Amino acid sequence: MPDKHASYRSRYTADRLIPGAFDGETITRRRFMTGSAHTAGAIAAGAFTLPALAFAVGPIFKSTPHSWVTVGKVGSFPNNNYVPVIATLTPGIGEAGKTTVYMRAFNPALDTDPYDRGTPYIAISTRCAHLGCPVRWVDAAQRFICPCHGGVYDLLGRRVGGPPVRPLDRFYTRVVGEDVQVGPRFSVNSELRRFSPRDPAEPLDGIGQYLYPSRPTERKL
Ligand code: FES
Structure with a gap:
């Protein structure tokens, strides 16, 4: 059994008694998937926002x-x-x-x-x-x-x-x-x-x- 007091300092999810945690895991799968979805969304939004912004603002500096x-x-x-x-x-x-x-x-x-x-x-x-x-x-x-x-x-x-x-x-x-x-x-x-x-x-x-x-x-x- 993991030490209850040590779980606050541990970087492992299993030590922190998170349900469904795997041994050796440092981030929950839920958090990992949420972060991945946000990152993918930010990249997708940037992919069409930045060129449009550059197209609109670029001539000012030309x-x-x-x-x-x-x-x-x-x-x-x-x-x-x-x-x-x-x-x-x-x-x-x-x-x-x-x-x-x-x-x-x-x-x-x-x-x-x-x-x-x-x-x-x-x-x-x-x-x-x-x-x-x-x-x-x-x-x-x-x-x-x-x-x-x-x-x-x-x-x-x-x-x-x-x-x-x-x-x-x-x-x-x-x-x-x-x-x-x-x-x-x-x-x-x-x-x-x-x-x-x-x-x-x-x-x-x-x-x-x-x-x-x-x-x-x-x-x-
Ligand atoms: S462009 Fe409209 S009056 Fe000259």
């Missing part, structure tokens, strides 16, 4: 490649109208990496916003700030017009009608030798204050800039 591309020569853009250029913003993915950028030279009479000082050229993105459809510059109306839901933007890319939540995004510009280059994209609020790039439908006025922070991997402005 950095956007930034490169400078030449889009024309100095003097090839007017300062009172836009010229569309095709720029490869994401190399290596073919046509999908190209976008249309509306370019014009800096105009001190138009570009009075302090954030635009020192910018040699104004480069406007065609991605609508509502849901991302490509907008088109309509010279006769002096407006950018979105064909999807009627978004309208003025000469500076500020929203003047329709559902877009902020002005059109812009690109940094620089002059290298005789080349005009466009670089990283940035977003602006209704005062044309610059922010790190945001996705369409993310407002940047008031509390919007805090509700829709930029991706952690984006360059901070």
